Amino acid sequence: MSNIVITPMVVPAHPKAAEAHEFRTMVRLGNEMARTDAGIDDLDETVEETLPSWLDQTDRLRTGFIARRDGEIVGAAEFSTSTAAGTLAADLALMAPAAEFRGGTAQALLDQLEHEAASLGRSVLQTWTLHPASPAERTLTPVTGWGSVSSTPMSDLLIASGYVLEQVERNSALPLQGPLDDVRARLAEASAYAGPDYRIVCWNLPTPPQFRTGYAHLIASMVTNIPTGDMVTQEEQWDEAKLVRHDERIMAGGQTLSIVAVVHEPSGQMVAFNELAIGEDRAGVTQQWGTLVLGEHRGKRLGTIVKCANLLRWREIAPDSPKVTTFNAEENRPMLGINEAIGFVPASYAGGWQKKLR
Template sequence: MTDILITPMVVPPTADAPDATEFRAMIELANQAAELDAGIDDLRDTAEQVLPSWLDQSDRVHRGFIARSRGEIVGAAAITTATQSGTSAAEIELMLLPAHAQNGVGAALLERIEQEALVLDRSILQAWTLHPAAGGERMLTPATGWGEVAATPLSELLGANGYALEQVERNSILPFDGTLDDAERRLAEAVAFAGADYRIVSWTLPTPPELRAGYGSMIARMATDVPSGDLEFTVETWDDERVARRDATFAAGGQTMSVAAVVHEPSGAMVAFNELNIGADPIGVTHQWGTLVVKEHRGRRLGTIVKCANILRWRSVAPDSPKISTFNAEENRPMLDINESIGFVPASYAGAWQKRLSSEPNT
C-alpha cells in the first residue's frame, strides 16, 4: 500500500464515548489478530477492560497510533513504557491482520512506533507475537534454545526489521470440566512439605492495606526472579500507593482478581504469590497474571501451594469460568512441571522479541 496515513490515536474518556471509535478499533484488531495467529479465541480483551490503564498513566506511559488506507482503519500500534527514571525499555504492540503485516501497513506502523520510542528516550523495544500450538512449515528457535514457534507474517516483519527472538513462552489452559481433587491433594502435600514456617494468605482485590507492601515487593521481583533470557527489564518501585492504583485500574475495568500468597513467618516477608483474573463476563476465560516464588525460598513447593490454593479459591470467586489460561517461559521447567501435574495442557505459544535502537529507526 502507498496511501497509508498514520495518526496518533484518540484516547477517549470512556469506552462508549463518541470519540472511542479508534480505541475500540485497536482492541478489535488485536482480538482478531490474536485469534488468527494463536489459533484460539481465549485471549480476547475488551475496550472497557483496557481503557482504565490508558487513562491513568501515573506509572506507565501509553501511546497509540492508527493506520488508515483510503479512510479505512487497517492497523494500529501501541507503545508502553514505565515512567520510572532510568527506564530504557518499552513494549510495543502491532495490531493488524496477517495480510497487512506484509503489504506495507505493518512496516509503516513499526517505523512510526520506533520514532515514538526515540521521542520517549527509549533504546530497547520488546514485542510479543502469538503462534499456534500445531506448529508450521518454518519453525523459529529463540536465543535461549528452549522451545520453538511457527513463523507468522508478524514474526517475519519483526525479524526483517532487526528484532531478535529472545524467548518462547507456552500458553497452557486448565479446563474446569471435572473435579479439583488433584489440586486439593497436591496442596495438602505441599503445605505439609513446606512446614510451619510458611502461611497462606489470600484475598480478592482491592488489596488489604496491611498486605500492600508485601504484594508490591512480589510484583517488583517479577523483573528479576522470572526467567527472561536476554530481555532487559528495569526493576520498578512498587509502594503501597502504586499497588492501590493498580487495584483501582482493575476495578475500573470491571475485572476481578484473586491473589493467593505465602508469608514466611520467621521474617514476615511475602515470598510467593499467584494471581487469577477475569473480566466482567462471568463465563469468560480466567487469566493467570503473575506467579512467582522468590529465589531464596525455592525448593519448598511454594509454587504448588499458591497455584493450587488460588485455583481452589477461584471456584467460589468465578464458578462459571470454563478454563484458566497462563503463559510460562519454556525454560521455566519447574513451573511447567507444576502446571502439568495440575492438568494444564498446551494451547498456543508466544515469542518475545527485542531490538536495540540506534539513533535511526529500522536500523
Template sequence: MSEIIINDLVVPERLDSAEAAEFHAMVAIGNRQAELDAGIDDLAETAEELLPSWRDQTDRSQRGFIARRDGVIVGAAYLSTANDERATSGDMGVMVTPPHWGTGVEQALLDRVERTARELGRTSVQSWTLHPAASSERMLTPTTAWGRVATTGLSELLLTNGYVLEQVERNSVLPLDGPLTLAEESLSASVAFAGDDYRIVSWTLPTPAHLREGYADVISRMATDVPSGDLEIDEEVWDAARVVRHDQNIIAGGQLLSVAAVEHVPTGKLVAFNELVIGADHSGVTHQFGTLVVEEHRGKRLGTIVKCANLLRWREIAPDSPKISTFNAEENRAMLDINEAIGFVPASYAGGWQKKLG
C-alpha cells in the same frame, strides 16, 4: 495504493463517546490478530478492561497509533514505557489483519513506533508474538534454546527488521469442568512439605491495607526473579500507593482478581503469590497474571501452594468459568512441572522479541 496516514490514538474518557471509535478499533484488531496467530480465541481483551490503564498513566505511559488508508482504519500499534527515569526499554505491538496485512501498513506502523521509542531515549524495544500449538515447515528457536514457535506474518516482519527471538513462552490451559483432585492432593502435600514457617494468605481485590507493601514487594520482584533470557526488563518501583492504583484500574475495568500468597511467618514477608483474573463475564476464560516465588525461598514447593490454593479458591469465586489460561517461559521447568502435575496442557505459544535501537 493510496497513502497510509498514521495519527496518535485518541484515548477516550468514556467508551460510549464518539471519540472512542479508534480505541474500540484498536482492541478489535488486536483480538482478531491474536485469534488468527494463536489459533484459539481464549486471549481476547475488552475495551472496558483496557481503558483504565490507558487513562491512568501515572506509572507507565501508553501511546497508541492508528493507521488509515482512504479514511478507513487499517491497523494500529502501541508503545508502552515505564515512567521511571532509569528505564531504557519499551514494549510495543503492531496489529494489522487481512485484507490489510502485506500492503505496507504493518511496516509503516513499526517504523512509527521505533521512531517514537528513539525520541523517548529508549535503547531497546520488545514485542510478544502469538503462535499456534501446531508445528509448521519453518520453526524458530529463541536464543535461550528452549522451545520453538511456528512462523507467522508478524514474526517475519520482526525478523526482517532486525529483531531477535529471545524467549519462547508456553500458553497452557486447565479445564475447570471436572474435579480438582490433583490440585487438592498437591496442595496438601506441599503445605506439609513447606512446614510451619509458611502460611497461605488470600484476598480478592482491593488489597487490604496491611498487605499492600508486601504485595508491592513481590510484584516488583517479577522483573528480576522470573526467567527472561536476554530481554532487557526494566526494574520498576512498586509501593503501597501503586498497588492501590493497580487495584483501582483492575476493578474499574470490570475485572475480578484473586490473589493467593504465602507469608514467611518468621519475618512476616510475602514470599510467593499467584493471581487469577476474569472479566465482567464470569462465564469467560480465566487468566493467570503474575506467579512468583522469590528466589531465596525456592525449593519449598511454594509455587505449588499458591497455584493450587488460588485454583481451589477460584472454584468458589467464578464457578462458571470453563478454563484457566497461563503463560510460562519454556525454560521455567519448575512452573511448567507444577502446571503439568495439576492438569494444564499446551494451547499456544508466544515469542519474546527484542531489538537494540541504534
C-alpha cells in the same frame, strides 16, 4: 505505502464515548490478530478492561496510532514504556490483518513506533508475537534455545526489521469444570512438605492495607526473578501508592482479581503469590497472571501451594469459567512442571522479540 495515513489514536474518556471508535477498533483488531496467530480465542480483551490503563498514565506512558487507507482503519499500534527515570525499554504492539503485514501498513506502523521510542530516548524495543500450538512448516528457535514457534506474518516483519527472537513462552490451559480432588490433594501434600513456617493468605482486590507492602514487593520482584533470556529488564520500584493505583485500574475495568500468597512466619515476609483474573463475564476464560516464589524460599513447593489454593478458591468466585490460561517461559521448567502436574496442557505459544537501537 504512500496511501497509508498514520495519526495518533484518540483515547476516549469512556468506553461508550462518541470518540471511542478508534480505541474500540484497536481492541477488535488485536483480538482478531490474536485469534488468527494463536489459533484460539482464549486471549480476547475488552475495551472496558483495557481503557483504564490508558486513562491513568502515572506509572506507564501509553500512546496509540491508527493507520488508514482511503479513510478506512486498516491497522493500529501501541507504544508503552515506564515513566520511571532511566527507563531503557519500550513495549510495542502491532494490530492488523495478515494482509496488512504484506501490504506495508504494519511496516509503516512499526516505523512510527520506532520513531516514538527514539524521540523519548528509549534504546531497547521489545514486543511479543502469538503462535499456534501445532508447529507449522517453518519454525523459529529463540536465542535461549528453549522451545520454538511457527512463523507468522508479524514474525517475518520483525526479522526483516532487525528484531531478534530472544525467548519463547508456553501458553498453557487447564479445564476448570471437572472435579478438583487432585488439586486439593496436591495442596495438602505441598503444605505438609513446606511445614508450619509458611502460612497462606488470600484476598480479592482492593488489597487490604496489611498486605500492600508484601504484595508490592512481590510484583516488583517479578521482573528480576523470572527467566527473561537476554531481554533487557530493569528493577521496578513499587510503593503502596503505586499498588493502590494498580488495583484501581484493574477494578475500573470490571475485573476480579484473586490473590493467594504465602507468608514466611519467622520473618513475616510475603514470599510467594499467584493471581487469577476474570472480566465482568464470569463465564469467560480465566487468566492466570503473576506467579512467583522468591529465590531464597524455592524448593518448599510454595509454587504448588499458591497455584492449587487459588484454583480451589476460584471455584467459589467464578464457578462457570470453563478454563484458566497462563504463560511461562519454556526454560522455566520448575513452574512448567508444576503446571503439568496439575493438568495444564499447551494451548499456544508466544515469542519475545527485541531490537537495540544503540
